[in-house]
Amino acid sequence: MPFLDLAAQQAEITDEVLPVWQKQFTSAAFIGGSEVAAFEDEFATYLGVDHVVGVGNGTDALELAYRAVGIGPGDEVIIPANTFIATAEAVTRIGAVPVLVDVDEHLLLDVSAVAAAITDRTRAVVPVHLYGQTADVRALETIAAQHDLVIVEDAAQAQGASSTDGHAGAMTRIAATSFYPGKNLGAAGDAGAVMTNDDDAASFVRSYAAHGSTVKYVHDRAGANSRLDALQAPVLRAKLRRLDKWNSARRTAAERYESLLAGFSGVRLPVPRPGNEDVWHLYVIQVDDRDRVLTDLTTAGIGAAIHYPVPLHLTPAYAHLGYRRGEFPVAEAAAQTILSLPMFPHITHDQQEMVAAGLAKSLGGAS
Numbered sequence: 001m002p003f004l005d006l007a008a009q010q011a012e013i014t015d016e017v018l019p020v021w022q023k024q025f026t027s028a029a030f031i032g033g034s035e036v037a038a039f040e041d042e043f044a045t046y047l048g049v050d051h052v053v054g055v056g057n058g059t060d061a062l063e064l065a066y067r068a069v070g071i072g073p074g075d076e077v078i079i080p081a082n083t084f085i086a087t088a089e090a091v092t093r094i095g096a097v098p099v100l101v102d103v104d105e106h107l108l109l110d111v112s113a114v115a116a117a118i119t120d121r122t123r124a125v126v127p128v129h130l131y132g133q134t135a136d137v138r139a140l141e142t143i144a145a146q147h148d149l150v151i152v153e154d155a156a157q158a159q160g161a162s163s164t165d166g167h168a169g170a171m172t173r174i175a176a177t178s179f180y181p182g183k184n185l186g187a188a189g190d191a192g193a194v195m196t197n198d199d200d201a202a203s204f205v206r207s208y209a210a211h212g213s214t215v216k217y218v219h220d221r222a223g224a225n226s227r228l229d230a231l232q233a234p235v236l237r238a239k240l241r242r243l244d245k246w247n248s249a250r251r252t253a254a255e256r257y258e259s260l261l262a263g264f265s266g267v268r269l270p271v272p273r274p275g276n277e278d279v280w281h282l283y284v285i286q287v288d289d290r291d292r293v294l295t296d297l298t299t300a301g302i303g304a305a306i307h308y309p310v311p312l313h314l315t316p317a318y319a320h321l322g323y324r325r326g327e328f329p330v331a332e333a334a335a336q337t338i339l340s341l342p343m344f345p346h347i348t349h350d351q352q353e354m355v356a357a358g359l360a361k362s363l364g365g366a367s
């Protein structure tokens, strides 16, 4: 019972993708081209944004989005303590400083903690739409307007998620996403994108990601090489056509877990934020004695994982930021109890029952 099985997704799209790959291969259309442009247009239409700029991966997408809104060396960027390290890496790669805040009961950025983290160097705040949920962008907007901050969404884990604020990745001036293969909209390799309604930001990202040029060998600035691989575009186009169907299958699977695990003493089920249309990138329960439960599941051949075992402020890579244990109690406590169960669109009822049985055995029987 794998944690993530992408084989069924690949099988569904094989007949659409292979002929396009063959054409790209024989015509050597590897960089840019009509497939990339078509995917960017289709994803922009799906999200309802003016521009999608495909780039090399989600970390680059975040870095490019930060750069596009003018964040630079010495600026402070507020991010949640519970997120994948890339949210912070993209900040430090441009010489800016990640300023961490705790998370709320949904393990999303705690908006009520943001104001206290603002200094005169703060330029941006990053709501991370973690686990397939959407963070509370509307509540952030008031604070951002008061302090002249840019909101940059990290939508890597939430393709297709929405709330009353709109689609994840389309709620604010600029957003970044990842198409890492395991994401809800995943490529067959690394890929990412920046989404924005800001024409200047879109032009900046497109040129910066192409060595700072819009005309070949004319470089307005020293940029980077981070383009969406043309071979990924047909995969993303085929998967985008199925994204809503697959997200709805994830919702059904989440409901099944909810009924299978109801009444398991010691298991705390995820509670989506009100108004949030969760796309269940991950199904994260909380259990005491989590490490033993994880070992039991692994021994029983059931894939499970932890997202994330160490909050950013306790990660060796960011020790130099000077945070101490105890500063972000919700993130720290969650890191001891969170457990991600297998979740993917084609997971079967039998597989979910196997997960529930494994959990019951580990917990000493369910009531």
Ligand SMILES: Cc1ncc(COP(=O)(O)O)c(C=O)c1O
Binding pocket: 057, 058, 059, 060, 062, 083, 084, 086, 087, 128, 154, 156, 157, 177, 178, 179, 180, 190, 191, 192
């Ligand atoms: C929340 C979050 N942000 C950023 C990233 C970075 O994306 P990538 O792995 O494509 O660089 C990821 C992906 O793993 C992620 O989960």
